[in-house]
Amino acid sequence: MVVHSDDEGVSWSSPVQVSAANNNAAQGFRETGEMTVSADGTVEVFWTENADSPKLPSLQVVATSKDGGNTFTAPITIAQVTDYPLRGTPFDVVDLFNRVPGMSARVDCYPHPAADPSSNRVFVVWCDFGGGHGVVKAAVSSDGLNWTQIGTAGVANRNAFFPQVSVDPSGVVNLTFDALTVPPADNPWQTGVQVYDNYFAQSIDGATFGPAIRVSSASSNPDGSSYNNLMEQFLGDYIGIVSGPHAAYLVWTDSRNATPCAAVDAYRNAIYAGSKTAVAPNPDKVCATDFGNTDSYEATVSY
Helix, strand or coil: CECCCCCCCCCCCCCECCCCCCCECCCEEEEEEEEEECCCCCEEEEEEEEECCCCCCCEEEEEEECCCCCCCCCCEEEEECCCCCCCCCHHHHCCCCCECCCCCCECCCCCEEEECCCCCCEEEEEEECHHHCCEEEEEEECCCCCCEEEEEECCCCEEEEEEEEEECCCCCEEEEEEEEECCCCCCCCCCCCCCEEEEEEEECCCCCCCCCEECCCCCECHHHCCCCCCCCCCCCCCCEEEECCCEEEEEEEECCCCCCCHHHHHHHHHHHCCCCCCCCCCHHHHCCCCCCCCEEEEEEEEC
16 A cells, blocks of 8 residues: 655545555465655555465566556566575474575565666666575666666675665665575575675666675674574564765674574574474573674775
8 A cells, every 4th residue: 555645744645555455375465565756756666476475476566656656557567586485494383484595584585676866767676596596686667667677686605685775866776785605505404504794786887786795894693693582593674775976875784793502503403393392491591692682784885
């Protein structure tokens, strides 16, 4: 649903429905709901259609409005997406969130848009696990109706996740994302061994991305993070980027200061193996004080 205000938030329009309402395990769900407004006033609302469906392809879609948000097109398919695995992992016994191999923290490959202030272009990025390797894919449109997929970004021997995009005043496209090291082939879910870092990539021409540059000064082990119930790691998709004329400003969740806990690892492994009797340990008594200490880090990339 979309509402808008023409008087700086004093009053709001009636809600406009932009997606189907059905949600069920067979058809999947509408997931996330992000929007942007292009320089010419075109309103564009993005989401993933058929998310988590076992039968239908997962799609990145957009509904577009040319009249200030009063009416929208039917959903327009931007691209099909191969999400990170949802089923068939040891974590099925806990829940069915998507996960990057080597990490039990949930992730998403939803679309994340940004408008170009120097033109009518809008860019959208998402992660994709096609071919068994996680990369960041992107698409661009100048009218919100016709979309062209552009170059991908990624890191060799790492799986990219949580991408965000921003466009600077001159039209330079700036991208940030996290990327986790690839686990051994014989054990794709070897949590507690893999580490992730934050990366930055840039597109000058709006069609291809340059090489990804590591931004984080130290790697993070997601095994030091945790849900409150201790069953899983947790990073949260708390990442963002804002572009100025000569620099991009990045923020991400960082766990370099988080210390893994052997007792929590043992509990998690028992749960993943199907135990119905495993008892969660008290981290205040058996873990280092830095267990679960994830932080928000910021970096400035000048160009």
